[in-house]
Amino acid sequence: MAVDLEVLGELERKVLWLSTWTIHAANHLRDKPDGLKVGGHQASSASIATIMTALYFAILRPEDRVAVKPHASPVFHAIQYLLGLQTRDKLERFRSFGGAQSYPSRTKDVDDVDFSTGSVGLGVAMTAFASLVQDYVRAKDWARPAAGEGRMIALVGDAELDEGNIYECLLEGAKHGLRNCWWIVDYNRQSLDGIVREGLNERFVSIFRSCGWDVTVLKYGRLQEAAFREPGGARLKAFIDDCPNALYSALCFQGGAAWRARLSAAFAGDAEATALVERRDDPALAALMANLGGHDLGLLVDSFAAVDHDRPILFLAYTIKGHGLPLAGHKDNHAGLMTTAQLETLRAAMAVRPGREWEPVEGLRLPAERLAAALDAVPFAARGRRRFESAAVPVPATLAYGVAPVMSTQEAFGKILGEIARGSDDLARRIVTTSPDVSVSTNLGPWINRRGLFARSTVADVFSDEKVASVQKWAMSPAGQHVELGIAENNLFIMLAALGLSHSLFGERLIPVGTLYDPFIARGLDALNYACYQGARFLLVATPSGLALAPEGGAHQSIGTPLIGIAQDGLAAFEPAFADELAAIMAWSFDYLQRSGEGEPDERSWLRDETGGSVYLRLTTRPLEQIPRTLDGDLTRAIIDGGYWLRPPEPTCEVAIVYQGALAPEAIEAAGLLAEDRRGVAVLAVTSADRLSAGWHAAERARQRGRATATCHVERLLDALPRDAGLVTVLDGHPTALSWIGAVRGHRVKPLGVEHFGQSGTIPDLFHAYGIDANAIAHAVSAVSPGRPVRRLGSLA
Template identity: 60%
Template sequence: MTSMAPVQRLKLLRDLERKVLWLSAWTIHHANHVRPNRDGLKVGGHQASCASLATVMTALYFSVLRPEDRVAVKPHASPVFHAIQYLFGHQTQDKLEHFRSYGGAQSYPSRTKDVDDVDFSTGSVGLGVAMTLFSSIVQDYVRLKKLAPAERPTGRMVALVGDAELDEGNIFEALLEGWKHDVRNLWWVIDYNRQSLDGVVNDRLFGRIGEMFELVGWRVVTLKYGKLLETAFAQPDGEQLRQWIDDCPNSLYSALVFKGGAGWREALTRDLNQYPGIRRILEQHDDASLHRLMTNLAGNDMQAVLDAFEGVTDDTPTCFIAYTIKGQGLPFAGHKDNHSGLMTVEQMAGFKKGMGIADGQEWQKFAGLAAPVAELETFIRQAPFNAEGRRRTAAPAIAIPAALPRPNDRKASTQEGFGKILNAIAAEDSELGRRIVTTSPDVSVSTNLGAWINRRGLFGHTEAEDVFRELKVVSAQLWRKTPRGQHIELGIAENNLFIQLAALGLSHELFGTRLLPIGTLYDPFIARGLDALNYACYQDARFMVVATPSGVTLAPEGGAHQSIHTPLIGIGQPGLLSYEPAFVDELAVLMRFGLEHMQQPKGSSIYLRLSTRSLLQPERTLSPAQEADLIAGGYWYAPPEPGADVALVAMGAVTPEAIAAHASIVRDFAGAGLLVLSSPDRLHADWLAAQRERGRTAGTIDRGASPVERLLAPLSRDARLVTVLDGHPLALSWLGSVRGQRVVPLGIESFGQSGDIPDLYRAYRLDAAALVDAVARAIS
């Protein structure tokens, strides 16, 4: 920004602060009281939560931030963000007029649904905050490896945090991980307005927040009192006023904010009237100016905010605790019920008048402001954050070889195969090998990442040799930390894993560097990080999650470590394409496809559900057509004869039981087929898409048939399908709807238990005998 006198800059920023407050409040009011409401639902929009952050966000976006900085906006301050982007020219009036309606500005900032410059999607509170921390780790990862564009400066990862968001445990899990990884260039600005959704934030709890940040190496900057209050404190007996406010409970302070000047006067007279200096302060102020004084908290004082932000010039992670008023400047400021409150039509009319905005000028960018329009436009245009216009970066796709290395073990599990494929990639000096980065929540070795890590190393800011190696203690694992390392080891927190994968999977758009992230975890514990996984997919982050081992096949571990419903998660989670290969050659094909699919404009993340069960591998060389079938979702292991009345359908680790059962039933049902599925997710999605393209459900096969329709076409219309997987049977039960065929589904419907595979397969009816019995029942 060109040189400008501090006084003039402050004046312009205060004008823009007023405009941002107005636009955010009006956008919400318009959605609730002006725009036609066809379904009668309350639209909402959190006017009070917007008001508390108007000062902070105005200071950041119009003066402090730079193009390379990345920001996660508090979900309920979304209208403030949209207002700022509107002033920048990156948001349209039409989108604001349709806030929270179809095609309009989103309720919460969205990378994929909003047209303006959203860095991180937010909405599920706490996750966007943690995302900035893990993005800081990614920024250091690409910087230390010199993968980022040479001209790109290091940016600050900034989170605007609601104080009630700090109730979310994932934030503190992230803080611990950040401490372990020496996180840098990170700002969290806590909007301490002392109110949550249903009430007032607990005083005692929040009094410890600063200590918690300091404990993990953060600088804590507290913005408590504005310039008016600081001046009052300097007067005689001013320290008594400071002490009174310091001791004032959150609930009482919020109530007095709502009551206004008369309420403040009554309380201060009651408690501090014995001090002459306090009496003088009360005499010097009428009710309006007394209210302005007592609510002059630093987080709503532009000069105090600028002083705090501009006072931090190094890369130490910094927590700014900004004391604010929830609903500052609005009629219901401070009221404990104001979280989802809306101004009435009458209140908005008074607010609009106070803002100096005439009817018909509600959307005009500079209506009601004192500064000349040209001066404001120049100031906005020259804001450092806006200097480069749109800030989302891009990076070319990484070429994937025509085939990945395929282990040739006669007997192996898909989990073992995964480790060997990665190890073979690690042994080569290839661009693919350099761009893969792995991460895992303390289960790296048990998910077969050990060989990869031994070759590629652990990522760390500084060199740290493996102590066991230095002391010559024999160990199969080499845990050497280095800035060149390509594995980010995490603690046991699945939320952290998925948010780290989200940050890695957006590196091309955040930092201009393409990475190929692969994360491993135990399959049942996807559920522990499901909110974060959904968050990652919602942002269109691209990564490969390898979940292993799956199902009751992990027999001795018992029900606590056995997964049941994860195939349904794979089918139901948008932005995630799931596969469950039965054999290692299938895995190699699907890994190659996944690494390429992750990079496509219309691609997605990939979920591979693997097993520890060691299976006899088929002696075959997959043809291009067979590979295409695998990627499409399935293939006939034993093709049926035309018009066959029976088919087995299997997936994953229980495929050998299906093979054995098929050998038995063909003696009685000649021509019965065995269909092996690699992705019911892909088959189901393509089937629905084909129906939509045809505009109706078709029972005949035509040129528009989906892969699953073509697979089932050789069977008679009355054929029975017996399906089996080591997971919930619902994942395959839908196959009967494709052509109206009867399905007998086998799978896991209850918690598992400890045992060996033969016992558990027999108990849960996954064995060959159960399949043969199911065929008999199906035709009876």
């Protein structure tokens, strides 16, 4: 390919200057009223500036997608600024409110971020799963690819390769035939705390090749390669290969004189090698030893451009942390900042005049017209912003399912999805399910039997072909709509993140549904948070849950997950008790996942539902007797908003029992036990503590801002309850998930729930032992409503 390396070299200088200056200005020029160091990573940015210059200005196409290593955010913003996709104002406010973000963010930056990468290592794996999603989309007969087939590229800090999720991802990619994926490692051999251990490069190469990746090692720049061909060059190459990482970094920091002394000592007695050193002055010697593969623009461009296949590739590019800066190679440079004196030295080298630090062509040694023409011709920016739009998939107002007199929410979920699978509408075609080897045990079986498993090429169901009877059909084909994953929750959540961004990345809407066992949400919590931070949209179905999974014991009985549902931003959490509630929630969820509006919140709930988000369903295997009823509009809205009165309070009500999820029978039974001794015992069914809490906090903020009449759903519910009445809250999870309700209107509250690891047993035994059965609920009434003693209750012992 024809690339003007002279222009590219000037852009590399400008990218290094702008990224360094952006961090310097934030820390040394901008007022800091809180007195905190603003931070930034000048050395980490400098080590990858050449690689990113080669990619963005010469190699990348509009359909390519890139995850930039977190600490190279200033380089990314500088490149976007030169391409006209970032503003000077945002750069001047780097790491301040409203400015360019510390780490690239899809949702908070204005420039063209493909993948948020604040969580170290997760953005790397995201590119692999995005590539799998690209294959999924392109395999469908309804797909209208909005662009050519893109490469999913991760720019990886070498210390990120310590992250275990990367290797889980490698294995999954090998199983699914990963392609169109590049990982480019900035192999500077320095981490936050020190120097990377010796020999890891060979291990990385071995691991990646064993997983089916091509590996290209870019160790020596062209200056070094030329020197190796000189007399004595073999000794120089051997020195570079044998030099420990820490020593190489230290010598780079010390400069040409230190290199001369070390090399002269090492080459003593070898006239040719000594002469090779002596032919270069100190600056030239320092430049030679710093000319590693990751800092050679011509080598990088040629290596990237030479790729003529779609196999996954690891580029291991040797670099120097802080390359081109006075702190290059120093072991403390990760979070170190250049001093003002050091910055002025760099300014002089870059020929940047005071007051013109932000000018795109300031200090460059080529005519501005030539540089402008080159920027206008950059392929990556040829189509402007590269995010796509995709029309929303219509969702029926109600979802059908096979109603049974007694059923669990997990069973109802399987029936609802199974009924959708029978159809041929766009919703049925756009749903894609995925699960970490628990698809059958989370009730995805009916869906998979009807819609099939996805693979790029057809794979027969051997058991079926061999006439082995099985209720599960396991044929794979490009038409399939279930992506089966191995047992790795990190992979599940990153896959959901990639699936949930398909409309923006590839221009085709998907409705992702992921299932897993509820207690194992915690195993992938970082990846779940990452998926939500991206703005990805998916339905997470976590089942089974709680002590109600009685025989399975404490390892499978979740406790704190309701708190995760409340705390996680971008994720609306529900825990319905009955099948009709679940059906209403799922119908709403399929629409909610697709929303991306703006504006004022709904004054009925004060929730920002118009912005959309992901949804988490905490379901259970416990069968419950279903309520024979038909949901009207008001009840459906109440279920979606988070709760409704199953037994409304009377004017003389002394106590209300508030339950969530599978504890419905115990709450109802306890109300019956209390009926003869307490007036008007009410029962409040909470379908979403998360949405009740969020609405309450939002309404309070509205009142603080002058909307005196703002009232949320939970406040209106509790307005029906006398102020001197008490509340007993109960759920099969941590009691704190509901205990806050007492603060809404000042009611006394006694929260019940599970605070300790579960154990094997029957539901009655466990609920009794952990104090969440009907008897315990009735006893708790005396703590909040100390009137007449309650009769007919058994002992709590």
